[in-house]
Every structure is written in C-alpha cells, then in structure tokens.
Amino acid sequence: MEMAILVAALADYFPLLDSNLTLNIIVREHMADRAVELSQRHLLHLTGTSKERYQYVMENNPRLHERLPLHLIASMIGITPTQLSRIRGQR
Numbered sequence: 001m002e003m004a005i006l007v008a009a010l011a012d013y014f015p016l017l018d019s020n021l022t023l024n025i026i027v028r029e030h031m032a033d034r035a036v037e038l039s040q041r042h043l044l045h046l047t048g049t050s051k052e053r054y055q056y057v058m059e060n061n062p063r064l065h066e067r068l069p070l071h072l073i074a075s076m077i078g079i080t081p082t083q084l085s086r087i088r089g090q091r
Helices: 010-019 019-049 050-060 070-076 081-089
Strands: none
Touching: 010 019, 010 081, 019 050, 050 081, 070 081
C-alpha cells in the first residue's frame, strides 16, 4: 500500500483544497465520516449504559486496551476505573 503524507500551513490549506478536487473530495469524505462517528459516540454517551459504551469502544478499537491504561479508557467512556473493572469481569 502506497501512502503519501501532506503537510501544509493552515494559510495554504484551504487554497490547496480549492485547487485540488481529488484532495478536496478525500478530505470532505473523511470529515463526514468523523462527524457521523462523533455523533454516534455522543448519542451513545448520553443514552447508553456504561457496558454499552465499553462494548462500542472495544468493537471499534479492539486493541485499545493494549495501547492505553485502563483508567484512561474508563475516563474516555465516562466511568470510574472500578466500574470498568466490574464490566470487564462480566465478560
């Protein structure tokens, strides 16, 4: 898989998007995907149980617990480390 990284000053960013249709489409699609994901996470945070929030995070980031300490994952989903420990123990 070939990949390129583009670095641009903010002052050059929007003119670059205006002049490059392909880049504009890629950026807009990425931003739309992130907006939908953020909306789903926000709704789940407001209406879901702590177990549902944990399950959502683990389904979408299955190796997150390998990269982050559990207390940060607990904070990310709005629960205490003790609550997270109980949820993980129920599996």
